[in-house]
Amino acid sequence: DIQMTQSPSSLSASVGDRVTITCQASQDISNYLNWYQQKPGKAPKLLIYDASNLETGVPSRFSGSGSGTDFTFTISSLQPEDIATYYCQQYDNLPRTFGQGTKVEIK
Amino acid sequence: QVQLQESGPGLVKPSQTLSLTCTVSGGSISSGGYYWSWIRQHPGKGLEWIGYIYYSGSTYYNPSLKSRVTISVDTSKNQFSLKLSSVTAADTAVYYCAREYGGPIDYWGQGTLVTVSS
Numbered sequence A: 001d002i003q004m005t006q007s008p009s010s011l012s013a014s015v016g017d018r019v020t021i022t023c024q025a026s027q028d029i030s031n032y033l034n035w036y037q038q039k040p041g042k043a044p045k046l047l048i049y050d051a052s053n054l055e056t057g058v059p060s061r062f063s064g065s066g067s068g069t070d071f072t073f074t075i076s077s078l079q080p081e082d083i084a085t086y087y088c089q090q091y092d093n094l095p096r097t098f099g100q101g102t103k104v105e106i107k
Numbered sequence B: 001q002v003q004l005q006e007s008g009p010g011l012v013k014p015s016q017t018l019s020l021t022c023t024v025s026g027g028s029i030s031s032g033g034y035y036w037s038w039i040r041q042h043p044g045k046g047l048e049w050i051g052y053i054y055y056s057g058s059t060y061y062n063p064s065l066k067s068r069v070t071i072s073v074d075t076s077k078n079q080f081s082l083k084l085s086s087v088t089a090a091d092t093a094v095y096y097c098a099r100e101y102g103g104p105i106d107y108w109g110q111g112t113l114v115t116v117s118s
Helices: none
Strands: A004-007 A010-013 A019-025 A033-038 A045-049 A062-067 A070-075 A084-090 A102-106 B003-007 B018-025 B035-041 B047-053 B059-061 B069-074 B079-084 B093-100 B105-108 B112-116
Touching (some): A010 A019, A019 A084, A019 A102, A033 A062, A045 B105, A070 A084, B003 B093, B003 B105, B018 B035, B018 B112, B035 B069, B035 B105, B047 B069, B047 B079, B047 B093, B059 B069, B079 B093
Antiparallel strands (some): A033 A045, A033 A084, B003 B018, B018 B079, B047 B059, B093 B112
């Protein structure tokens, strides 16, 4: 299985701050990486696919980059409604695997 | 707008079989190009991919669960199902059904909590 390692596991930032989360794959996955947002009690929501493509309807303050084994997810200006846990997920290989998640809180 | 809805018992006894069904509305399971997935989340933990099925019946299961998992599809009812046998407390989780489209999982059910307890 491909292991996905996210960091940090949690972070606290102020409204308006730039927030960055990293995700590292245990082997080259090209750009076959997605990012999801999960709010408490809700199902995950797709934000970014193919490492850097914004899903329709997702605010442009969200972005992703990277390829190979190293990926970055960025919120350019943190908003109160962005409080959630964020997951990366690879789809280069089966089984699909997720990072352990990054919990984002407001300072 | 595609919608997915899980249904099934919320409480299962140890050693029994967990059975869930996902009903898809707003689109046809048979339309092709999509993989119909099951994913679970242990309380307070991350996401674990269980497996998926294509409308033709082709499946892939996570090797960590493969010996206990069966995913099936009923195209006439626009449903797909999950069976997990010989459950223990470690199988207590929120179970999601979802649609994978070429990699991204773009639609999810709301999730259903299944507790394994006597």
